[in-house]
Amino acid sequence: MSQVLYELRASWAIAKKDAAIYYLKPNILVSGALFPLFMFLAFSVGRPAEPALMIPGLVAITILFSSSTIEPVSIPIERRMKTFDRLLSAPISLHAIVLGESLSGFLYSIGIASVPCIAGFVLFGTGLSNGIPFLIGVVLTAFCFATMGTLFAAYPTESPGDIMSMLNLVRLPLIFISGIFIPIASIPYPGQLLVYCSPLTYGTDLIRAGFSGPTLFHPAVDLVMLLLFIGVFQVLANRLYKRFNE
Amino acid sequence: MIAIHVSDLVKRFETITALQGISFSVNEGETFGFLGPNGAGKTTTIRILTGISPPTSGSASILGKDIVNETIAARKEIGIVHETSNVYDDLSAWKNLIFSAELYSVGKEERESRGKSLLELFGLWERHNDRVKGFSKGMKRRLTLAMGLINNPRILFLDEPTSGLDVQSNLIIREVIRDLNTKGVTVFLTTHNIEEANVTCDRVAIINHGQIAAIDSPERLKKTIQSVQSVKVAFADADPSIKECLRELPLVNEVRKEGDKYRLITEKPPVVIQAVMECAAEQKVTVISMNTYGPSLEDVFIRLTCLDVRTKGVRAID
Structure with missing residues (x-):
């Protein structure tokens, strides 16, 4: 059996272990599932909006928060319990660990994101005109932010609060510069430059393409940019875990 | 054959030099004790030998495999029992063991049969479906040791295996170490319990301030x-x-x-x-x-x- 297959199996084992231990922890449920829902309600209730605009926004926010929440909570806890050393000393590369941790956030996010999707479809009727960009958008956005969560969790602390604070400094501004609540055209010029630096922009855009809503870029551009962000986050996460373990 | 070879190993953390060029070898099948006061460099040495942390200079190999350049191949040969009983409290004993086996790519049939016999050996089979959260300190330690043996390692690193344990757990663990030794498994043991090293180890290295102060059999060291x-x-x-x-x-x-x-x-x-x-x-x-x-x-x-x-x-x- 090749080493690649060994590593993929180990990554899968890490993701399964995280699912069994962390998915139903109260702090994960609050910040990964309830927080994005209430945030969306706070900004959307009472405002006239098309389902084609609302559902992609709700799905994108849910994915952002749910996928990037598991690792910033689980990894510091595992550092404190010294169970993270178990992963670091196993016959697998750091790539396999980062992939496994990201996979765990990704799967959690897919499960959580299905709730607003189903609710949206039931309440507003499906509005989904093209399932392929929608599905690709959901999958890539979830994996992208799961990797981002794993990247932030590389910071060598044993307190989840330390990482969540840093992460929220990034996650919350992302919502406002990615065209979910505020149309990009109405963002002042310097802020519009930041729009292009946000992976959430491309994720929301691709999901919105599935609803035939107004999009900023061609779906192929969104797809390439999301893949690029995933690659960059994976490489950075590997380097940080290596550096902080020295 | 040499199981562990360490040559002129140096580890610096910014201004602190934790290891100042230590060298030693451990023969295959030997039980080797690594003694030293707190802060002497024992844990740093184990972290380098298990590939968690790279050395600043010098080299170390496990069964001929360089720990820096062939980290994964070297790790496949070893089992590690960390100082803390690092088990997952929210998982059952069985799931802990199976997860450990999956990290080491132990096949399904082998991990299930080996998992069962290890839990039986350590007196934990009756509780295999219970969450570890309810286990005593000694039971967690025994489970940690079982997890370290799930991949059938040729070298076992034991960091303070019996520290603060009840008599039953102590006896079981010491018996297992003796048994491993008769089966040709190399045991690298760090301990504060000098009497444990005296009765268990073929040779002992005493490390202090990041330097090896002495290496020999316990009896020869006493004669000095x-x-x-x-x-x-x-x-x-x-x-x-x-x-x-x-x-x-x-x-x-x-x-x-x-x-x-x-x-x-x-x-x-x-x-x-x-x-x-x-x-x-x-x-x-x-x-x-x-x-x-x-x-x-x-x-x-x-x-x-x-x-x-x-x-x-x-x-x-x-």
Whole structure:
């Protein structure tokens, strides 16, 4: 059996272990599932909006928060319990660990994101005109932010609060510069430059393409940019875990 | 064959040098003890040998595989039992063991049969479906050891395996270490328990301030400090003032009260025995028992690490 297959199996084992231990922890449920829902309600209730605009926004926010929440909570806890050393000393590369941790956030996010999707479809009727960009958008956005969560969790602390604070400094501004609540055209010029630096922009855009809503870029551009962000986050996460373990 | 080879290993953390060029080899099938006071460099050495942390310079290999360049191949040969019982409290004992097996790519059939026999060996099979959260410290330690053995390693790293455990767990773990040794598994053991190293290890390395102070078999190490011999004596109804009398005896370097006995450190036990009898007659007390002792591994450790043991604790004198 090749080493690649060994590593993929180990990554899968890490993701399964995280699912069994962390998915139903109260702090994960609050910040990964309830927080994005209430945030969306706070900004959307009472405002006239098309389902084609609302559902992609709700799905994108849910994915952002749910996928990037598991690792910033689980990894510091595992550092404190010294169970993270178990992963670091196993016959697998750091790539396999980062992939496994990201996979765990990704799967959690897919499960959580299905709730607003189903609710949206039931309440507003499906509005989904093209399932392929929608599905690709959901999958890539979830994996992208799961990797981002794993990247932030590389910071060598044993307190989840330390990482969540840093992460929220990034996650919350992302919502406002990615065209979910505020149309990009109405963002002042310097802020519009930041729009292009946000992976959430491309994720929301691709999901919105599935609803035939107004999009900023061609779906192929969104797809390439999301893949690029995933690659960059994976490489950075590997380097940080290596550096902080020295 | 050499199981572990360490050559001129240096590890620096910014301004601190944790390891100052240590070198040693461990033969296959050997039980090798690694002793040292806190902060001596034991954990740093284990972290380098298990590929968690890279050395600043020098090299280390596991069964001929360089730990820096062939990390994964080297790790496949080893099992690790960390100092803390690092088990997942929210998983059952069985799921902990299976997860460990999956990390080491142990096949499904093998991990299930091996998992069952390991849990039986460590007396945990009856609780295999229980969450580890409810386990005692000793049970968690035994599970940690089972997880370290799930991949059938050729080398086992044990970091303080019996520290603070109940008698049952201690006995089981010591028996397993002995059994592994007879099966040819190399055991690298760090411990604070010097007596454990004395009875378990073929050879012992004493590390202090990031340098190897001595490496040899426990018996040979003891012979290096023959000056630390002693006479242990117990009296019937002795007055505490007897200690003063003993202290003034010729050739007695030190008198330590150990329970209801007195230990007299000397280079000439026969002379001291005679003097003790005379002291007892003078004080009109009866000698119940008297024994002579050679230097213990603890004496070697104290001598080589320059620790001064007093009744109020241990302090570094250098």
